[in-house]
Amino acid sequence: xxxxxxxxxxxxxxxxxxxxxxxxxxxxxxxxxxxxxxxxxxxxxxxxxxxxxxxxxxxxxxxxxxxxxxxxxxxxxxxxxxxxxxxxxxxxxxxxxxxxxxxxxxxxxxxxxxxxxxxxxxxxxxxxxxxxxxxxxxxxxxxxxxxxxxxxxxxxxxxxxxxxxxxxxxxxxxxxxxxxxxxxxxxxxxxxxxxxxxxxxxxxxxxxxxxxxxxxxxxxxxxxxxxxxxxxxxxxxxxxxxxxxxxxxxxxxxxxxxxxxxxxxxxxxxxxxxxxxxxxxxxxxxxxxxxxxxxxxxxxxxxxxxxxxxxxxxxxxxxxxxxxxxxxxxxxxxxxxxxxxxxxxxxxxxxxxxxxxxxxxxxxxxxxxxxxxxxxxxxxxxxxxxxx
Ligand SMILES: Cc1ncc(COP(=O)(O)O)c(C=O)c1O
Numbered sequence: 532x533x534x535x536x537x538x539x540x541x542x543x544x545x546x547x548x549x550x551x552x553x554x555x556x557x558x559x560x561x562x563x564x565x566x567x568x569x570x571x572x573x574x575x576x577x578x579x580x581x582x583x584x585x586x587x588x589x590x591x592x593x594x595x596x597x598x599x600x601x602x603x604x605x606x607x608x609x610x611x612x613x614x615x616x617x618x619x620x621x622x623x624x625x626x627x628x629x630x631x632x633x634x635x636x637x638x639x640x641x642x643x644x645x646x647x648x649x650x651x652x653x654x655x656x657x658x659x660x661x662x663x664x665x666x667x668x669x670x671x672x673x674x675x676x677x678x679x680x681x682x683x684x685x686x687x688x689x690x691x692x693x694x695x696x697x698x699x700x701x702x703x704x705x706x707x708x709x710x711x712x713x714x715x716x717x718x719x720x721x722x723x724x725x726x727x728x729x730x731x732x733x734x735x736x737x738x739x740x741x742x743x744x745x746x747x748x749x750x751x752x753x754x755x756x757x758x759x760x761x762x763x764x765x766x767x768x769x770x771x772x773x774x775x776x777x778x779x780x781x782x783x784x785x786x787x788x789x790x791x792x793x794x795x796x797x798x799x800x801x802x803x804x805x806x807x808x809x810x811x812x813x814x815x816x817x818x819x820x821x822x823x824x825x826x827x828x829x830x831x832x833x834x835x836x837x838x839x840x841x842x843x844x845x846x847x848x849x850x851x852x853x854x855x856x857x858x859x860x861x862x863x864x865x866x867x868x869x870x871x872x873x874x875x876x877x878x879x880x881x882x883x884x885x886x887x888x889x890x891x892x893x894x895x896x897x898x899x900x901x902x903x904x905x906x907x908x909x910x911x912x913x914x915x916x917x918x919x
Contacts, residue, residue: 532836533784537794537831538877539831542827543827545827546770547771560625562594568917569587570587571584571746572584574850580869589733590890595647598892601729602726602727605726605729606713606723606729614635632659639709640655641666641709645814650679654682657683664684667687672896674897675895692803716819727820748776749885750777750884751887752887753862755780757811757813758816762780767824783837784807786801793829798817800816809856810857811857840860894908
């Protein structure tokens, strides 16, 4: 296994504004909303030599196998409000919202995706009675395409990579189509910023669960990065409140665009092909709106190879957490960080510290999961202690 660990040369001690308070209330009105589990993983903690290992398991979120619906739902709602020029009439649940918005139909949501965000946008479109058009890079696993089609979406495969799919999806914007992208480009910044806001619910839930227990808030938080929108939410949360852990961002070795940008001093492109099995992280360019938070807020970058992701999937399965390839990336990054002889002197001793790892997806490609872990995801039972 090979890995690259780099301290962020752009790190600054700066505060960011806290996210809007209405986000949590919005999410509570989404169907099947409940906080995802925060798990205590003592065996893995011992194996890694950290004091306590907490795992926030985003493996089932409102019935979907990743966290992405938090950003897609909030950003879609905000985009609709600005399309209408006002908030829809009072609604208590999503069916009432769909009824209030029925006059917009036929109406469409479009986006590019490498899997989970597109599925979340398709899910949101279905809930609202809208159509969805999702653009995907070539080579996407059929299971991921089928999952979007099962939400009623039209899926178009672009002959190119994720960045090409983003460019194509952007062309769909019009009077009856909103583009709900999780990445940004010049002139398209508001919706991706709202996607980031939506993700902050995860970290608010972590705080709530810890506050309701006798545990310590984390000293180190490990987050996977594609375009960096999710990490930007982590920085928003942990650089605005009173708990200020060190933050580690994890990327695939051949798509480590956030690390490369930090080293170059500004947003840079890491050319493809990006062929990591951590498909949600196969991005060549950080999101523009995420970048200022990424540049200032991250402490360490860790780039890992696919073997590290496979090992982390097995390690998580051994602790009864079902994590897909992308979902296991944060643990892979933590394992690489702790194994890195050069940095062990520079990172604080974690043997009595609390580390939080975000597992961002479940088994989104069940066949691949079985071949890597040696068991079906259905055979993994839950034995870890849920903090909440
Ligand atoms: C499961 C999963 N984890 C992490 C990420 C990374 O998120 P971001 O692209 O916002 O950095 C993605 C992105 O698609 C994802 O699907």
